[in-house]
Amino acid sequence: MIFRTILSFHFLIIFTLSLDAQAPNPLRGHARRPKPSKLVFNYPIIRLEGGDFTMGSPDTATDRNDDECHHNITIAAFGIGMYEISQDQWTEVMGYNPSHFTGVTLPVEQVSWEEVQLFIKNLNEKTGKHYRLPTEAEWEFAAGGGSKNRTKYAGTNNPLELHKFANFYHPKTGTPIPIVNGEFVYPPTDGYQTTAPVKNYKPNSLGIYNMSGNVWEWCQDRYLPYDGCRSHDAALISRVVRGGSWVNSARMCRVANRGLNAPELKYDLIGFRLAED
Numbered sequence: 001m002i003f004r005t006i007l008s009f010h011f012l013i014i015f016t017l018s019l020d021a022q023a024p025n026p027l028r029g030h031a032r033r034p035k036p037s038k039l040v041f042n043y044p045i046i047r048l049e050g051g052d053f054t055m056g057s058p059d060t061a062t063d064r065n066d067d068e069c070h071h072n073i074t075i076a077a078f079g080i081g082m083y084e085i086s087q088d089q090w091t092e093v094m095g096y097n098p099s100h101f102t103g104v105t106l107p108v109e110q111v112s113w114e115e116v117q118l119f120i121k122n123l124n125e126k127t128g129k130h131y132r133l134p135t136e137a138e139w140e141f142a143a144g145g146g147s148k149n150r151t152k153y154a155g156t157n158n159p160l161e162l163h164k165f166a167n168f169y170h171p172k173t174g175t176p177i178p179i180v181n182g183e184f185v186y187p188p189t190d191g192y193q194t195t196a197p198v199k200n201y202k203p204n205s206l207g208i209y210n211m212s213g214n215v216w217e218w219c220q221d222r223y224l225p226y227d228g229c230r231s232h233d234a235a236l237i238s239r240v241v242r243g244g245s246w247v248n249s250a251r252m253c254r255v256a257n258r259g260l261n262a263p264e265l266k267y268d269l270i271g272f273r274l275a276e277d
């Protein structure tokens with residue numbers, strides 16, 4: 001009788017251990033679940049209806065470049081960031097700050113087009129949203145003020161007023177000199193020698209800040225001739241940057257001006273803003 005009791009006891013222990021090894025462990029399973037995202041990404045988006053506009057610049061403009069072929073284009077509705085992406089926003093998503101001129105409210109720079117794609121991928125995973133870079137046409141549409149009453153620079157037609165809207169190049173001292181051969185050599189001071197906080201200066205007519213100046217902004221597109229326009233020396237690999245920067249003249253800050261850069265390279269004068277459908 002005692003013998004049978006010991007056998008039963010062993011059987012019970014073995015059976016219990018066996019069951020324990022095979023049964024799902026709700027606590028263990030719970031611990032493996034990823035923690036809910038706590039990403040706070042406060043990034044105001046300006047919604048634009050889209051419409052027709054003439055992209056590029058007229059042949060009669062004295063300060064234009066050959067790649068700015070004037071042509072009509074239709075833009076679908078989209079959203080674009082009110083500001084350039086700041087350093088605290090980049091750090092929040094990526095965990096590091098690559099910028100040369102550091103300050104949490106300054107625009108992030110020293111980011112390649114390829115790194116920006118990774119930023120967007122991570123951001124979309126953490127927020128469930130569908131951010132992307134603007135197309136070159138969307139960028140120019142937004143910078144110039146939409147379909148009507150378009151301006152040469154973001155916010156103004158007057159290079160003598162540009163320092164109110166944009167952070168671009170100016171000497172530390174000197175008297176402002178008007179345009180010489182299409183180049184605004186010594187503009188009035190805008191208050192910053194290098195990058196300025198992204199929420200600074202006056203916005204353009206759509207309420208968007210710093211599209212001219214501060215940092216160039218990566219666009220999604222490759223640098224190619226516009227559809228239906230005469231071909232120019234296309235850089236097939238390069239991606240478009242727009243708007244000029246703190247180190248550029250007013251001419252480079254024109255909304256029609258096209259810049260380009262290899263997608264893997266980074267400089268302290270190139271950043272970006274986000275867009276969405």
Ligand SMILES: [Ca+2]
Pocket residue numbers: 167168169170190191192193194246
């Ligand atoms: Ca400046």
Ligand SMILES: [Ca+2]
Pocket residue numbers: 084210211212213214215216217243244
């Ligand atoms: Ca800019």
